[in-house]
Amino acid sequence: MIHDTLFSSLFEPRSIAFIGASSGIHKWGFNILHNIMRGGYDGALYPVNPQGGSWFGHDLYKSLDDIGRPVDLAVIIVPKEKVRAAVEQCGAKGIPAAVVITAGFSETGPEGARLEREVLDAARATGMRIVGPNTMGIFTGAPRRVQAIMAATMVKPGPVAVVAQSGNLATSLMFRYTRRGLGISRLVSSGNEADLTIEDYLELLEHDDMTRLICLYVEGLRDGRRFFETASRVSRNKPIVLIKGGTSDGGAKAAASHTGAIAGDTAIFASMCRQAGVIQARSVDEVTDISGLLLSQPEITGRRVGIITQGGGWGVIATDVCAEVGLEIPPLDDALVKKLDAILPEFWSRRNPVDLVAPGRVSAITDTIDLIVKSAGMDAILLLGLGYMTLRARRWMESPIIPREVSEKPATMMITEEKKLLDMVCEQVTRYGKPIIPVMDQIAFDEPADGNLPAYLDERGLMSYSSPEQAIRALAKAAEYYRWRRNARQSG
Amino acid sequence: MIHDTLFSSLFEPRSIAFIGASSGIHKWGFNILHNIMRGGYDGALYPVNPQGGSWFGHDLYKSLDDIGRPVDLAVIIVPKEKVRAAVEQCGAKGIPAAVVITAGFSETGPEGARLEREVLDAARATGMRIVGPNTMGIFTGAPRRVQAIMAATMVKPGPVAVVAQSGNLATSLMFRYTRRGLGISRLVSSGNEADLTIEDYLELLEHDDMTRLICLYVEGLRDGRRFFETASRVSRNKPIVLIKGGTSDGGAKAAASHTGAIAGDTAIFASMCRQAGVIQARSVDEVTDISGLLLSQPEITGRRVGIITQGGGWGVIATDVCAEVGLEIPPLDDALVKKLDAILPEFWSRRNPVDLVAPGRVSAITDTIDLIVKSAGMDAILLLGLGYMTLRARRWMESPIIPREVSEKPATMMITEEKKLLDMVCEQVTRYGKPIIPVMDQIAFDEPADGNLPAYLDERGLMSYSSPEQAIRALAKAAEYYRWRRNARQSG
Numbered sequence: 014m015i016h017d018t019l020f021s022s023l024f025e026p027r028s029i030a031f032i033g034a035s036s037g038i039h040k041w042g043f044n045i046l047h048n049i050m051r052g053g054y055d056g057a058l059y060p061v062n063p064q065g066g067s068w069f070g071h072d073l074y075k076s077l078d079d080i081g082r083p084v085d086l087a088v089i090i091v092p093k094e095k096v097r098a099a100v101e102q103c104g105a106k107g108i109p110a111a112v113v114i115t116a117g118f119s120e121t122g123p124e125g126a127r128l129e130r131e132v133l134d135a136a137r138a139t140g141m142r143i144v145g146p147n148t149m150g151i152f153t154g155a156p157r158r159v160q161a162i163m164a165a166t167m168v169k170p171g172p173v174a175v176v177a178q179s180g181n182l183a184t185s186l187m188f189r190y191t192r193r194g195l196g197i198s199r200l201v202s203s204g205n206e207a208d209l210t211i212e213d214y215l216e217l218l219e220h221d222d223m224t225r226l227i228c229l230y231v232e233g234l235r236d237g238r239r240f241f242e243t244a245s246r247v248s249r250n251k252p253i254v255l256i257k258g259g260t261s262d263g264g265a266k267a268a269a270s271h272t273g274a275i276a277g278d279t280a281i282f283a284s285m286c287r288q289a290g291v292i293q294a295r296s297v298d299e300v301t302d303i304s305g306l307l308l309s310q311p312e313i314t315g316r317r318v319g320i321i322t323q324g325g326g327w328g329v330i331a332t333d334v335c336a337e338v339g340l341e342i343p344p345l346d347d348a349l350v351k352k353l354d355a356i357l358p359e360f361w362s363r364r365n366p367v368d369l370v371a372p373g374r375v376s377a378i379t380d381t382i383d384l385i386v387k388s389a390g391m392d393a394i395l396l397l398g399l400g401y402m403t404l405r406a407r408r409w410m411e412s413p414i415i416p417r418e419v420s421e422k423p424a425t426m427m428i429t430e431e432k433k434l435l436d437m438v439c440e441q442v443t444r445y446g447k448p449i450i451p452v453m454d455q456i457a458f459d460e461p462a463d464g465n466l467p468a469y470l471d472e473r474g475l476m477s478y479s480s481p482e483q484a485i486r487a488l489a490k491a492a493e494y495y496r497w498r499r500n501a502r503q504s505g
Numbered sequence: 506m507i508h509d510t511l512f513s514s515l516f517e518p519r520s521i522a523f524i525g526a527s528s529g530i531h532k533w534g535f536n537i538l539h540n541i542m543r544g545g546y547d548g549a550l551y552p553v554n555p556q557g558g559s560w561f562g563h564d565l566y567k568s569l570d571d572i573g574r575p576v577d578l579a580v581i582i583v584p585k586e587k588v589r590a591a592v593e594q595c596g597a598k599g600i601p602a603a604v605v606i607t608a609g610f611s612e613t614g615p616e617g618a619r620l621e622r623e624v625l626d627a628a629r630a631t632g633m634r635i636v637g638p639n640t641m642g643i644f645t646g647a648p649r650r651v652q653a654i655m656a657a658t659m660v661k662p663g664p665v666a667v668v669a670q671s672g673n674l675a676t677s678l679m680f681r682y683t684r685r686g687l688g689i690s691r692l693v694s695s696g697n698e699a700d701l702t703i704e705d706y707l708e709l710l711e712h713d714d715m716t717r718l719i720c721l722y723v724e725g726l727r728d729g730r731r732f733f734e735t736a737s738r739v740s741r742n743k744p745i746v747l748i749k750g751g752t753s754d755g756g757a758k759a760a761a762s763h764t765g766a767i768a769g770d771t772a773i774f775a776s777m778c779r780q781a782g783v784i785q786a787r788s789v790d791e792v793t794d795i796s797g798l799l800l801s802q803p804e805i806t807g808r809r810v811g812i813i814t815q816g817g818g819w820g821v822i823a824t825d826v827c828a829e830v831g832l833e834i835p836p837l838d839d840a841l842v843k844k845l846d847a848i849l850p851e852f853w854s855r856r857n858p859v860d861l862v863a864p865g866r867v868s869a870i871t872d873t874i875d876l877i878v879k880s881a882g883m884d885a886i887l888l889l890g891l892g893y894m895t896l897r898a899r900r901w902m903e904s905p906i907i908p909r910e911v912s913e914k915p916a917t918m919m920i921t922e923e924k925k926l927l928d929m930v931c932e933q934v935t936r937y938g939k940p941i942i943p944v945m946d947q948i949a950f951d952e953p954a955d956g957n958l959p960a961y962l963d964e965r966g967l968m969s970y971s972s973p974e975q976a977i978r979a980l981a982k983a984a985e986y987y988r989w990r991r992n993a994r995q996s997g
């Protein structure tokens with residue numbers, strides 16, 4: 014029950030008191046308030062400043078008492094000496110939770126730790142729960158958009174919950190989840206974890222309908238047993254992708270200095286992750302690669318990969334990386350080779366990777382996918398070297414050399430054809446229930462012009478990758494996770 | 506001497522015969538000719554087609570004989586049965602080299618191999634040298650821009666030579682070198698290597714003034730001893746960054762099917778690379794990361810790294826990755842801590858990584874760099890968490906909530922200040938002769954608007970990175986290369 018109240022307070026607040034509203038544009042008391050408004054919060058927002066007055070047309074409340082209506086969540090950003098009093102007042106008003114942005118507590122030494130203890134005691138006395146202190150803030154995507162964070166970029170709402178023991182890692186992850194079209198359900202920068210810990214947030218998110226995947230940045234755990242028990246339960250339904258900070262001696266010391274976290278033994282931590290089905294990623298980019306695959310593609314049920322490529326070199330590289338991460342590239346049997354002979358150009362590779370050379374028609378590609386998925390029992394398909402038809406067509410269109418009446422029809426046809434191919438691939442993913450992963454040089458599509466194929470796929474909810482390496486490493490992690498999940502579910 | 510003629514013919518052609526000009530927009534005989542023209546070739550271009558007529562306003566020559574002037578380079582793209590005759594005619598005319606785009610030779614089996622042998626014999630009979638067949642083409646940046654390649658994107662000229670035993674790897678590399686602002690001096694897709702091999706191209710590039718770094722994609726070597734002897738000599742002056750395809754059994758088989766290359770033993774190959782100072786990279790992205798560091802930063806002469814960060818989590822992650830790749834994060838001595846105390850906010854980390862918390866003034870950052878480089882004898886500096894001032898300022902400017910008269914002055918100041926910081930960092934790189942590597946979430950700067958800091962740095966020739974991992978892995982490779990080079994030069 015307290016759980017439900019806490020969840021609603023943090024992630025579904027109908028009203029927010031912002032304690033420490035500032036009109037100084039360089040202050041966080043300005044920027045976070047601005048971010049909440051710009052983020053489109055449509056609940057009741059009460060900015061509080063003891064001097065009253067107004068904040069760019071919004072009335073300021075001199076104190077919590079002046080609000081006179083119930084408040085679901087407090088955001089506190091007053092000088093550190095005044096945090097305790099603010100927390101006491103919030104507690105007295107019956108606010109279930111407060112996000113304490115203010116820094117200068119246990120992360121700074123014994124004196125700060127004493128102050129933090131006083132804040133915590135004040136909260137405990139009234140049952141109020143605390144995020145932080147020393148947090149970058151929280152974001153929630155629905156039912157109301159609350160962007161109570163320092164980072165100054167519009168967060169895209171979506172299915173990923175991010176909990177990070179670092180405000181800047183939270184920011185880096187938020188950028189990537191937003192730009193790759195995945196989006197965020199909840200984001201918590203957990204700060205010093207004086208009260209609520211990463212273990213608590215994980216439990217809170219377990220039954221959150223808006224969250225389909227949980228991404229964690231962990232420097233240290235207060236209660237490793239509880240964390241991994243919860244993680245093991247959560248992983249059966251929602252994948253957890255985790256970055257561990259402090260895996261080296263130096264990193265552990267830096268983490269101790271950063272949030273006071275005790276990093277623990279790296280090998281033991283990794284082994285606990287494997288046992289609990291937690292996917293460990295090595296970088297923020299790998300996190301988004303893995304998340305995109307888990308969220309946008311069906312379960313991969315084995316390790317057999319069919320590679321279909323429009324270039325020999327990419328097929329070679331992809332095969333090497335598959336071998337490195339333990340994915341198999343099974344041979345094609347004679348019957349299948351014969352069937353492919355009927356639809357592919359004379360000099361196709363006659364093996365897996367299927368090098369199409371120049372397939373001519375896009376239907377050759379989708380027919381190849383059909384045949385390989387149906388006849389060869391592949392568990393996933395990698396589709397390498399997309400996008401070149403579109404790039405060539407765009408080159409024709411912009412050329413002063415080729416008259417428009419010559420270029421327009423074939424260029425339009427090529428762009429339409431390649432989009433049709435992607436549409437058909439999306440259909441095949443649904444029809445076969447197997448991952449089919451498009452790979453193309455995304456760097457070539459950075460213009461906002463028509464023909465941005467990665468964006469086209471993002472809109473259709475299918476993650477694409479910029480290199481075979483990225484796709485394959487993510488696929489291997491997904492395969493490992495799903496195998497763990499099948500075992501975990503079978504053993505009940 | 507023959508070397509000089511070959512070099513000029515391939516990379517400095519004053520005139521080009523394009524044999525197989527086509528007006529069919531889907532043909533390579535159309536697209537490559539179009540790419541040469543659009544690429545801005547300002548030498549004499551003679552498109553040849555036996556039917557004569559014109560190609561979008563350019564006269565077509567019915568045969569080589571009709572040209573009547575000397576030709577430095579031939580590009581041949583006629584049906585495979587006609588390649589031999591074209592080569593004979595080119596040789597008879599005294600053209601020093603031909604790029605044979607046409608495919609269907611040894612990569613397709615014994616019949617194709619026989620045809621390829623005939624083409625080679627025809628070339629040998631006249632002393633003409635051949636690129637390919639089955640090549641994606643060549644690019645050269647100066648003194649004349651020749652974009653005789655299939656890929657339909659404008660290549661940026663610059664200091665990197667790319668030689669690839671795969672047209673699509675060449676394309677992926679070209680995209681990245683172009684978009685990251687580095688640029689290409691020469692690009693050769695070596696195709697089937699019937700005549701000229703990757704060993705030859707490496708020799709040709711050894712004394713090329715336009716080339717400061719050589720990037721190779723290798724599936725197999727005809728003459729490993731010659732390759733590594735040349736590489737070992739070249740590496741003393743120009744770094745070689747290499748991707749090896751076919752490092753797995755499956756990949757080696759795919760390579761054999763792709764270009765007929767014999768991949769050889771992976772461990773021996775890697776050991777030969779280390780001995781010859783060749784930098785092995787694992788992906789096309791790592792290639793550009795490493796290249797950017799080598800080209801845009803001074804030599805790193807040791808393994809001691811100072812980390813200056815505007816966020817604790819990034820410092821933790823960076824420390825972990827440094828430990829993983831064997832870079833050191835030395836402690837700061839008491840005297841230096843005292844000096845930094847005088848310029849940094851109260852709660853800075855007092856250790857390496859130097860966590861600035863919120864530095865307030867940008868001069869605090871550059872002063873910190875000054876102190877750390879001078880007092881602590883660091884060999885390189887990582888600068889983490891840039892860009893947030895600019896992002897926040899842009900948020901203010903675009904906000905309908907904040908009146909323009911409130912936002913404009915501070916926003917302009919913040920953007921100006923952060924650019925000034927980057928200018929000062931560029932200066933410090935020059936002054937101290939040590940790498941200072943900016944890291945920022947580049948993904949946040951994908952809008953073309955003012956304030957694109959990665960592009961700002963690209964223009965100033967300083968490579969920035971989107972994550973600490975990328976920067977540190979590239980730095981470790983650079984450190985290893987420079988150590989090899991110092992040893993190689995010392996031992997004469």
